Amino acid sequence: MRFDDGAAQLAPAGADGLVAGLLAEVHRAHTAGEWSRLKACANPDCQWIYYDASRNRSGRWCSMDECGDVMKARAYRRRSRGTPSV
Numbered sequence: 001m002r003f004d005d006g007a008a009q010l011a012p013a014g015a016d017g018l019v020a021g022l023l024a025e026v027h028r029a030h031t032a033g034e035w036s037r038l039k040a041c042a043n044p045d046c047q048w049i050y051y052d053a054s055r056n057r058s059g060r061w062c063s064m065d066e067c068g069d070v071m072k073a074r075a076y077r078r079r080s081r082g083t084p085s086v
C-alpha cells in the first residue's frame with residue numbers, strides 16, 4: 001500500500017489478489033466437478049483460461065465476440081488462400 005498525493009493505491013498486492021482469486025475459482029470448479037469446463041482460449045495470441053458455459057462444452061474461445069471472430073476470420077482467410085492448415 002502506497003500513498004501518493006494523499007491517494008491510497010494498492011500496488012503489487014492487487015496482482016496477488018487477482019491470482020489468489022483465480023486459484024480460488026479453479027479450486028471451486030474442481031471440487032464442483034466443473035474442471036473440464038475450464039479451458040485455454042484457442043486463439044494463440046490470447047490463451048486466456050476461461051470458463052466454458054456452453055451447454056455441450058463445445059466453446060473454444062474466451063469470448064465469441066473477440067477471439068471467436070478473430071479466429072473465424074483467420075480460418076476463412078486461410079481457406080480462401082488455398083493453403084492447407086497445419
Ligand SMILES: [Zn+2]
Nearest residue numbers: 041046062067
Ligand atoms: Zn481469447
